[in-house]
Amino acid sequence: MTVRQLKLGAFMRPVSIHTGAWRYPGAWKDANFNFQQLKRLAQTLERGKFDAFFMADHLALLNMPREALKRSHTATSFEPFTLLSALSQCTEHLGLVATASTSFDEPFHVARRFASLDHISNGRAGWNIVTTANPDAALNFGLEQHLDHDQRYARAREFYDVVTGLWDSWADDAFVRDAESGTFFDPDRLHTLDHRGEHFRVRGPLHIARPIQGWPVIVQAGASEPGRQLAAQTAEVIFAAPRTLADGRAFYADVKARLAPLGRERDHLKILPAAFVVVGDTVEQAKATRARLDSLVHYASAIGSLSIALGVDASKFEPDGYLPPIPQTNDSKTSREQTLALADREGLTVRQLAQRLGGYSGLAFVGTAKTIADEMQAWLEQEGSDGFNVMFPWLPGGLDDFVDQVVPELQGRGLFRQEYEGTTLRENLGLARPSNRFFP
Numbered sequence: 255m256t257v258r259q260l261k262l263g264a265f266m267r268p269v270s271i272h273t274g275a276w277r278y279p280g281a282w283k284d285a286n287f288n289f290q291q292l293k294r295l296a297q298t299l300e301r302g303k304f305d306a307f308f309m310a311d312h313l314a315l316l317n318m319p320r321e322a323l324k325r326s327h328t329a330t331s332f333e334p335f336t337l338l339s340a341l342s343q344c345t346e347h348l349g350l351v352a353t354a355s356t357s358f359d360e361p362f363h364v365a366r367r368f369a370s371l372d373h374i375s376n377g378r379a380g381w382n383i384v385t386t387a388n389p390d391a392a393l394n395f396g397l398e399q400h401l402d403h404d405q406r407y408a409r410a411r412e413f414y415d416v417v418t419g420l421w422d423s424w425a426d427d428a429f430v431r432d433a434e435s436g437t438f439f440d441p442d443r444l445h446t447l448d449h450r451g452e453h454f455r456v457r458g459p460l461h462i463a464r465p466i467q468g469w470p471v472i473v474q475a476g477a478s479e480p481g482r483q484l485a486a487q488t489a490e491v492i493f494a495a496p497r498t499l500a501d502g503r504a505f506y507a508d509v510k511a512r513l514a515p516l517g518r519e520r521d522h523l524k525i526l527p528a529a530f531v532v533v534g535d536t537v538e539q540a541k542a543t544r545a546r547l548d549s550l551v552h553y554a555s556a557i558g559s560l561s562i563a564l565g566v567d568a569s570k571f572e573p574d575g576y577l578p579p580i581p582q583t584n585d586s587k588t589s590r591e592q593t594l595a596l597a598d599r600e601g602l603t604v605r606q607l608a609q610r611l612g613g614y615s616g617l618a619f620v621g622t623a624k625t626i627a628d629e630m631q632a633w634l635e636q637e638g639s640d641g642f643n644v645m646f647p648w649l650p651g652g653l654d655d656f657v658d659q660v661v662p663e664l665q666g667r668g669l670f671r672q673e674y675e676g677t678t679l680r681e682n683l684g685l686a687r688p689s690n691r692f693f694p
Contacts, residue, residue, distance in 0.1 A: 274550030322558030556612030
């Protein structure tokens with residue numbers, strides 16, 4: 255019987271999700287904006303046979319009080335395509351996944367950028383489709399307010415159709431480059447999209463050859479009902495955020511069950527929950543490392559994280575009291591619901607809740623290489639996930655610990671690759687190359 259193996263992405267923007275990471279002893283304080291350090295981190299991920307380097311992105315800076323913002327190591331970072339194109343030249347197998355918003359960009363731009371990255375990297379690009387929950391981003395794009403939640407997802411669905419249609423502008427054999435006849439490409443192998451929809455009008459065609467992978471790998475992260483359905487329709491990888499194995503199994507079963515009615519195979523969609531991993535020589539040492547990290551989160555920063563999670567200004571709440579009723583907002587519904595559930599489940603005060611969120615409040619594996627591998631194996635075997643999108647506590651040490659200790663433990667159990675299966679991100683993830691809809 256073939257044993258399923260884990261797929262591992264690395265959440266690398268910010269280089270650590272933990273707010274206190276840059277203050278940890280030995281941490282690279284400017285790694286978010288230091289190319290030489292990011293290059294070294296990418297090469298370490300490749301040494302550890304990771305599937306992909308995932309670069310999240312944000313389109314607004316002033317989304318929290320300045321007193322909190324001044325403590326954030328995420329205040330500055332590279333533009334994703336510039337960085338990933340550079341990293342493609344110092345890696346050979348590592349996938350390169352970037353976020354691009356369907357709310358504040360245009361399909362033609364996104365199609366062209368990702369097609370370029372896929373060619374430059376020789377087939378290692380992935381597109382993380384986001385609708386952008388942060389309402390402050392609208393202010394940077396000439397809008398007074400954000401699109402409402404349902405409208406964002408309707409726009410995203412059409413955006414996907416346009417982008418993938420543009421990627422199919424050229425047949426794979428369109429460029430004959432016949433010097434003798436003087437024919438560079440066969441015009442019968444070029445398709446003009448001429449899309450006219452509710453949100454977009456795009457003529458096309460895209461003026462770049464079809465991506466090496468056919469399409470860059472499609473990634474999605476929404477957990478709301480519209481987000482799950484969009485993922486089932488379009489995604490090949492989901493960066494999910496369940497906090498327990500029970501939640502992970504429920505999410506996994508729900509999304510996978512949506513595939514067959516859409517004519518999709520279960521294995522054509524990989525679900526990779528975000529997992530914050532702290533490695534120690536003993537479980538106690540790992541827990542002490544996390545406790546020290548959490549102690550480095552300033553309250554001003556912590557309350558800013560709570561404000562973002564709830565979509566309201568939490569600085570007005572009594573720190574040592576409990577949360578008042580929180581109204582619905584136009585921000586991320588999943589984040590709000592998960593935060594309220596955490597506060598209710600553990601009876602946390604505003605201060606306690608803020609400090610938890612200011613560090614990291616999601617799924618965490620804190621222990622030795624063996625105990626972490628045990629937990630990851632349980633998630634895989636009990637169909638809670640197909641792998642994980644790993645977040646490191648601090649850099650470079652947290653990444654080095656994972657690659658040097660956890661990866662060999664997983665490999666020894668047959669749960670993770672010894673070598674890359676192919677040269678493209680699709681090959682390594684076990685995903686089929688999509689056919690061209692216009693040139694079967």
